[in-house]
Amino acid sequence: MHKKILLSQLATPYPLPAGAVEFYQEYGYVKLKEVLCPEVIGYYGQLITSEVIRLNTLTKPMEERTTYERAFLQIMNLWREHEEVREFVFSERLAKIATDLMQVQGVRLYHDQALYKEPSGGITPWHADQFYWPLATEKTVTVWIPLQTTPMEMGPLAFAEKSQSVEIGRDLEISDESEAHMATQLTQFTLNEAPFDLGEVSFHAGWLFHRAGANRSQIARKVMTMIYMDKDQTITAPKNTFQEADWRTWLNCKEIGTTPNSPLNPVLFSY
Ligand SMILES: O=C(O)CCC(=O)C(=O)O
Numbered sequence: 001m002h003k004k005i006l007l008s009q010l011a012t013p014y015p016l017p018a019g020a021v022e023f024y025q026e027y028g029y030v031k032l033k034e035v036l037c038p039e040v041i042g043y044y045g046q047l048i049t050s051e052v053i054r055l056n057t058l059t060k061p062m063e064e065r066t067t068y069e070r071a072f073l074q075i076m077n078l079w080r081e082h083e084e085v086r087e088f089v090f091s092e093r094l095a096k097i098a099t100d101l102m103q104v105q106g107v108r109l110y111h112d113q114a115l116y117k118e119p120s121g122g123i124t125p126w127h128a129d130q131f132y133w134p135l136a137t138e139k140t141v142t143v144w145i146p147l148q149t150t151p152m153e154m155g156p157l158a159f160a161e162k163s164q165s166v167e168i169g170r171d172l173e174i175s176d177e178s179e180a181h182m183a184t185q186l187t188q189f190t191l192n193e194a195p196f197d198l199g200e201v202s203f204h205a206g207w208l209f210h211r212a213g214a215n216r217s218q219i220a221r222k223v224m225t226m227i228y229m230d231k232d233q234t235i236t237a238p239k240n241t242f243q244e245a246d247w248r249t250w251l252n253c254k255e256i257g258t259t260p261n262s263p264l265n266p267v268l269f270s271y
Pocket residue numbers: 071072115117124129142144157210211212223225
């Protein structure tokens with residue numbers, strides 16, 4: 001397929017199905033089918049994979065890794081590494097969905113990250129992402145884009161529906177402890193752990209608890225993600241060492257109380 005057609009899909013609005021915004025607002029996540037066509041995923045997926053291989057530094061054997069390290073190879077802000085990957089990350093189609101789901105006027109990029117769960121890679125423990133982010137409001141959302149069909153044995157992302165409203169576990173980093181603690185705390189919530197079709201993506205809110213199973217297949221579970229925040233979000237004083245590190249690395253040390261409007265956090269869609 002011609003490059004122009006791929007770029008045009010990344011820019012064209014996706015018609016959100018009836019009820020999708022309401023579902024996201026109530027359940028804290030939504031899964032959407034046929035958001036990207038196989039050609040877009042194939043073309044940009046290959047580029048992202050090359051960048052993951054080029055930039056990865058986690059090469060020690062599985063048995064020597066921590067639970068976090070076994071979960072995935074994690075390569076961040078690929079948009080700054082490769083011009084064409086930037087086209088994918090800056091997709092207006094995806095940024096507009098994020099804007100509409102959060103019911104805001106526009107979104108900025110917090111950062112992107114590739115999450116590659118290798119064959120024999122372990123579980124992604126229960127967690128809520130916003131634990132890591134020094135941001136004032138809950139107007140944050142991650143798009144999780146599998147770069148292949150993702151059946152159960154590859155560890156698709158799973159969601160504890162409506163758990164974005166509970167305050168328990170919001171002080172836990174991704175770890176064996178968060179997995180053990182939240183597994184007992186989240187039993188009141190319905191779990192959506194369905195596989196993903198090719199082209200299907202999910203959007204989950206920053207405080208929504210989610211996890212993923214181990215990769216029991218023979219091939220890597222390749223996933224690209226972008227984290228968006230309300231374009232009018234403000235930065236708060238870091239509450240833990242992870243937030244301190246995020247503030248330095250992903251928010252360019254912008255002054256507390258201001259909007260993160262440095263070149264590191266571009267607006268990707270705005271009405
Ligand atoms: O891909 C995974 O296993 C975890 C993804 C995740 O936690 C996220 O994107 O917030």
